[in-house]
Structures are given as structure tokens and as C-alpha cells.
Amino acid sequence: MSTVTPFPAEVRPLLEVRQLSQVYHLNRQNLFGPRPTLKVLDTIDFAVRPGEAVGLVGESGSGKTTLTRMLTGVEKPREGQVLYDGVDVWLGGEAHRKLFRRSVQVVLQNPRSSLDPRMRVGTSLLEPLRSLRIEGDHAARVLEVLDQVGLDKNALERFPHEFSGGQLQRIAIARALMPGPKVLIADEPVSALDVSIQAQVLNLLKDLVKNLGLGLVFIAHDLSVVAYTTSRVSVMSAGKIVEVGKPLDLFNRPQADATKALVGAILSVESGLAGNALA
């Protein structure tokens, strides 16, 4: 496993997991048999710092989404720690947990299923403020966030079906930004979008990291998409982080088998035209 410190090590991680493991129980094979278990996360160490974009890649089922459930505190790990701003979120007090909940927000793959189709966009945007009981000038906050994601304010009166996939993903990002998070976790945020639109969303995420100093955890299957967005990538396989590196290093000199498989799976127009893409 290669070690890299592309980021000043002295900057303290904002969100961090240490030696994290999670086990799920599966259905019994037969009535009296033991319940089989599956170790979906196996002693994971992972961290993101302010203004840093880190990637998480891995084949389907490797545990990426499960890790995000730990990072956002919707699930408690069997073993290990989740630290926000240096404090264990499961051991710290209620006030710290509230700060953590508000400071770590998620953007999911399919904006069409993550936004309520019957709700006007304006109402959807206010939702997180209401559920997190955040006070303040909500109307001003909405306008500020719309501006950050490059949407016009007439979007507020409209319903999700009136938008394209790329616009909806911007709206979903806007909603995640509403509580003023310090860390954004994006789980396959562009897989459901067309290439030309993917670029718009990826550029937006990069701008947010730079302009707002957000920490970004970017999850994808596709190493080339992650390479555009992040400066450090962790590769997951069967619940473990098997390799960490800069995207280009992983691409040029993959060490772990899982990384080699992901690199081998990248198709490009060039290799296609050269006639050796499917060799």
C-alpha cells in the first residue's frame, strides 16, 4: 500500500474514521442453522480535511455506500470510531452530534428519486433546515445557495419533473448545501447523467471545494471520473481499503488487484479507435 500526503499533514482531518468495522447478519440458511454474517467494512481508516477532495472507488458491493452511512452517522459501526472535528460522534454529547449532523451532508446518485416529485424546489430546499431545526433568515440562505450552484431563482416555484437530470443534480447539491455543511459526501453523483452534463456537475463540485473550502468525499465506480475531481483516492475491495494514492499514480502503477481491475475497465475513445479496447 502506497502512502501519500498530498495535503499538509498538520491540517487536522474534519471527518475521520479509525479502525472501523461493520458486520451484517444475513438470513439463516435453514431454521436451526446459525445466522451467517458478512463483514462489509473491515478495519477502515479514512479521513477528509477542509478544502480537500478525496475519492473512494471500488467494484459494486465493495462497501462504499456502507462507509458513507458511517460517515454520516445514520448507522453506528460495530467497531472503531467516527470522529468529527476530532471528537467521537457516538461518544460526544448531544450538541456535538447535532453539529456533526448539520456539517456532513450527502448527494446521491439519482436526483429524480432523491427529490420529492410533489414538492416545489423551493420547499425541498428548506427541508433540511426544518428537519435540523436551524434558525435564521431562510429566504436569504436559499438565494445564496442558488447562486453557489448556478441556478436561477425562478427554479424555486417549479417542480422536479420540469428539470433535466443535470439541473436536478444541481438542485440536490443546493439542498445539501443549505445547512452550511463542512463536508459533502457525493455517492456516484454523476452516474445517472449524460457525459456532457456530467462535466457541468463535476466542475461545480470542484468549485465548491475551492470556493467554500468544503471537504468532499467523492464515490464512483469509474476511476477516470474520480481523477478529475479528487487529489487522493482510496480503493475499496470486499470491505477493505486496499490501496491509497494520487489518481494518476493509481492509473499508471496500480498495485492491488482491485485497482488493476478498475484501471483495466476504463474504456476510452482513443483505445476504442485504436481497436484494442476490448482486447
Next chain:
Amino acid sequence: MQTNSARPAIEVRDLVVGNGDVTAVRGVSFTIPQGGRMGLVGESGSGKSMTALALMGLLPMGWSTRGSILHDGVDLVTQSDRALSSRRGRTLSMVFQDPLSSLNPVRRVGDQISSVIRRHTGADKRTAEAQTVELMKQMNLPRAEQLVRAYPHEISGGQRQRIMIAMALACYPQLIIADEPTTALDVTVQKQVLRLLNGAVRDRGSALLMITHDLPIIAAMCDTVAVMYAGRIVEIGPVQEVFRNPRHHYTRGLLDSQPTMDNIALDGSSRLVSIPGMVPPLHALPTGCAFNPRCPAATDKCREQMPELGAEALRAACWHPLAKVGEVAAQ
């Protein structure tokens, strides 16, 4: 099977697909020769799937077709539903994006394949079952003898898609239409499935219409590409030429938005080029060239008059096409 090698696998002329006053496909023409492979690319909503469904005679309720679709000596547009249904799976067949919703959930996968074989070839049960196992082995499906007895929900997405491909190929069709066959799959599985489809189509000498918004897949699998935008083909030609030297500004934009490992900055500061704006809705198409609100080269002429495809081999429906290598840009 006796085929006239001079006759194309499919010849589509001025295809229009509409429902009342909504038109999703607005005059599309292309020809795929026997054994040829054409890619159809474009953003979602550009009419790719509607084109495919029109070819298959599987349009949703209320939608109808104009123009002609010549295939196997007949015009599919004028054929009865019954005649079309007897062709599906035999002379032309289709692989859909989501195999779970196109397979029958309560029938074993092996039975689904062998019944296609029996229906179209008249083979007896035993023969069809043996062929099914053989076909599944060709698809690199593990433990084929047992897997025939599985139900669709009991196998992985990649395996289901291979079952769909086996079913589509079972009767050696002249044309296979694959509509986003790997979009729902994990990247590592995607490559395996593409490789299989590639080999199987080649071995059978079938023609392929590959529909996707993924340009690398077209570069890897096809010899011709048609680029679709807002219901029309805006550029068509040999893949090597179109992708190396696009003439339409939309094609250029698609190629430029492609993330590649070649031009990534070491410090993560790279930016992707993107096409601004979005595909216009069908009920509010701009006048002239439908791409004009997003095009960096648009002029008044583009906003007023609709450009048509020319007659050369490499054609772009554009008033101001990008220069060919070694040629000065048209005015």
C-alpha cells in the same frame, strides 16, 4: 439462412415517430449493411430509444411511425403487429438496458431462452434445451447446467444481461439492437459484457445497432456512428473520421466532455469541458438548428434555417461545420 449480401440488414428512410403533436424522431435515415455495426449516440431524450422501438414495432401506446424501414425484403412500417411479432427474436432482436424488467420474473431463465428457440426454429424441447445450455456457455455464464434453472432475481445484473444477449442471439438474427446494454452495470462487468456481445455478434455475422450515450463504447464496437440531437441525426459517418475529426459542434462538445486519463493535472486542478445548457424539450424546440442555443458558433442563419445532412460519406447538418483536417473552415 440465405441472405442477399447486397441487401442491407436495415435501411431506414425519413423515419418520423410521433404521438399527436409531439414528435420524438424527426426524419431519421440510415443504412446498416449485412454484418455492419452502427452506433447511435446522443444525450438522453434525443430519441435514440424511440428510434429503436420503432424498428422493433414496440412503440408505446399512442405513438406511430411514418417513413420506411426496409428489412429482410419488407417495409416494417406497413407490417401487421402479428407479422412484426413473428420477426422479433428471429430476423431482428433487441437487448434492453434493464434486463430485470424485460425478463419474465416468474419463469426460469433457461426456459425463457429455449422457448425463443422453439418458437422460431420449431426445434423440439430437448434440442432447444441443449442449445440453451450451449449458448449460455458461450456467454461465459458459470455452471450453465444449473443456472438454466435460476429465476431472474436469483442472478446478478451482469449475468442477467448475458441471458438477455443469449436470448437475442439465439436465432442468428440479421440485426441486433442493443439499447444502453451496459449502462446499469458495474464498470468491470460492463467490459466483460461488451466483449461477449462483440464476439457473439461477429461470430454470427449479425449487424449491430448499438445505442448509448457512452462514446468509448461506440469507438470500441462500431464502424459507423450517427449522432442524434433533438430527434434528428446531426452527424453521421465512419467512427474513425467522426471521432477524430468531428464536423458538427455538438459532436465536438460530446467528445470534449469525455473524461480521459491523458489530460489530468497532477494536482487535481483539471476542469472538464462541458456543453452549456441542456437538450431542449420536444414541445419547445428552437427554430433553425436545434443546437443553436448551446452552440459557440451559432449565427442568425442557424437561428432561422434548419441545416440538413449533406450527401457525402461524412456528413454534418451544420451551417458552419468544423474544418476537416487540412481544410479552411466553411463560412
